[in-house]
Amino acid sequence: MSVLAPLAALGRVVLSGFATLGRIAIFAGETISHLLRPPFYPKEFLAALMQIGWFSLPVVGMTALFTGGALALQIYAGGARFSAEAVVPSIVAIGMVRELGPVLGGLMVAARVASSIAAEIGTMKVTEQIDALTTLSTNPMKYLTVPRVLAATLAVPVLVAVGDSIGIFGGYLVGVNRLGFNPATYLKNTREFLEAWDIISGLWKGAAFGFIVALMGCYYGMNSGRGAQGVGRATKAAVVAASVLILATNYILTEVFFSA
Amino acid sequence: MIELQGVHKAFGKNRVLRGIDLTIPSGESMVIIGGSGTGKSVLLKCILGLVHPDSGTILLDGEDVETAARDAFLARFGMLFQGGALFDSLPVWQNVAFRLLRGSLKRPKAEAREIAIEKLRRVGLKPETADLLPAELSGGMQKRVGLARAIAADPEIIFFDEPTTGLDPIMAGVINELIREIVTEMGATAMTITHDMSSVRAIADRVAMLHDGVIQWTGPIKEMDTTADPYVQQFIHGRAEGPIEAVR
Numbered sequence: 001m002s003v004l005a006p007l008a009a010l011g012r013v014v015l016s017g018f019a020t021l022g023r024i025a026i027f028a029g030e031t032i033s034h035l036l037r038p039p040f041y042p043k044e045f046l047a048a049l050m051q052i053g054w055f056s057l058p059v060v061g062m063t064a065l066f067t068g069g070a071l072a073l074q075i076y077a078g079g080a081r082f083s084a085e086a087v088v089p090s091i092v093a094i095g096m097v098r099e100l101g102p103v104l105g106g107l108m109v110a111a112r113v114a115s116s117i118a119a120e121i122g123t124m125k126v127t128e129q130i131d132a133l134t135t136l137s138t139n140p141m142k143y144l145t146v147p148r149v150l151a152a153t154l155a156v157p158v159l160v161a162v163g164d165s166i167g168i169f170g171g172y173l174v175g176v177n178r179l180g181f182n183p184a185t186y187l188k189n190t191r192e193f194l195e196a197w198d199i200i201s202g203l204w205k206g207a208a209f210g211f212i213v214a215l216m217g218c219y220y221g222m223n224s225g226r227g228a229q230g231v232g233r234a235t236k237a238a239v240v241a242a243s244v245l246i247l248a249t250n251y252i253l254t255e256v257f258f259s260a
Numbered sequence: 261m262i263e264l265q266g267v268h269k270a271f272g273k274n275r276v277l278r279g280i281d282l283t284i285p286s287g288e289s290m291v292i293i294g295g296s297g298t299g300k301s302v303l304l305k306c307i308l309g310l311v312h313p314d315s316g317t318i319l320l321d322g323e324d325v326e327t328a329a330r331d332a333f334l335a336r337f338g339m340l341f342q343g344g345a346l347f348d349s350l351p352v353w354q355n356v357a358f359r360l361l362r363g364s365l366k367r368p369k370a371e372a373r374e375i376a377i378e379k380l381r382r383v384g385l386k387p388e389t390a391d392l393l394p395a396e397l398s399g400g401m402q403k404r405v406g407l408a409r410a411i412a413a414d415p416e417i418i419f420f421d422e423p424t425t426g427l428d429p430i431m432a433g434v435i436n437e438l439i440r441e442i443v444t445e446m447g448a449t450a451m452t453i454t455h456d457m458s459s460v461r462a463i464a465d466r467v468a469m470l471h472d473g474v475i476q477w478t479g480p481i482k483e484m485d486t487t488a489d490p491y492v493q494q495f496i497h498g499r500a501e502g503p504i505e506a507v508r
Contacts, residue, residue, distance in 0.1 A: 039362070124347075132347075134309075135310070137330075137331050137359060137365075
């Protein structure tokens, strides 16, 4: 084996990674381009909105509730080291709306939605339903991808807003019932230190994460390999790619929104 | 008329089509035979534009299919897929009337449903089937629904991809008869790919044998049994010995 073999293998992995990124970028560009041109499929959009938005509410709500509660406990315990227990309400609120609400909401939606979109479209591909759509004069990008991407981009910010509220409520429940905060003081501190941009930036993040989740589901579904194994791989790849991209995008957006 | 001239298609190193020359006259039923994996489906998908050939020309009534206006081009076709390819989330009637519910052929919903039920009746299914989901149907019924969908918009050209695969011999016979009747009564040009010889005898006006990426033989169905072509003889009699290498 040549001494350069490991380098060559590394090079192949890097090149393949860049090629995939390029294909995803082209796919995203095509999706946006189809988003702006008719025909539109409002029924498919509404169905996707229900699937992605409404049916994700329980999982996002539960995640936010427990995260808000745990956050209150952690900040209280950590703050006690330098007598800063009073900051619990404001840090819970800021932490939820800026970071934890959008990121955890995005990750939960990625687990639930990217997988189901990839599995559904992947199965359609292996059973020739996508070819059938084309022969029936229906562009699969317009019929399958655009409604899902648009629905996720609009639904996830709403889910984030609901998740933020439930998360702050979770912190309130723990703060008042477990840590002995006065309810009125807790609410006053939450309101006082929370700025509009904290909330709006989180919603923008939610929109970006929604776009990523649906795009990854559609991309990997459309490029699914043959058979059950191919669909399984596509589903796994969609969730992994969506999760990693959400975390990377979160860092970039945080830099853009909050860097001094 | 569909004309294929020197069509080549490769997937990586696998050269599936190596220069296909074939003419399918209007109103005729052409059946392409050949073993599994010889590129029959790829050939059909090349004509529909689902797969783009590496080289060669495909003409439909003298117009290059690669440059034809896509919607108008596809509106002339109907296709029955091997596995039916019915949309799981839609009831049967919406599968059949898919083309009539959207796009340039859009009709009012009630009219589209009426046409769908009429087409279902034409393929021997009762109107009660219309509101079922594809998963609630047997394999034979799914094929019939696929056939109804293929003819829903009265296409000029109909493609049948392995129409009897997975069916018992009686149901296969029923589907073959239906295809023959429908193609004759619609006056459509039909192209069927199959390796089921009972389908070939029931459906074909002309037969073409695809092997090694080229058309080895083509001729009228009545000449198929008497041709001296060794590929055709081996294939139609199912012999293991002959020029077609049998993988054991």
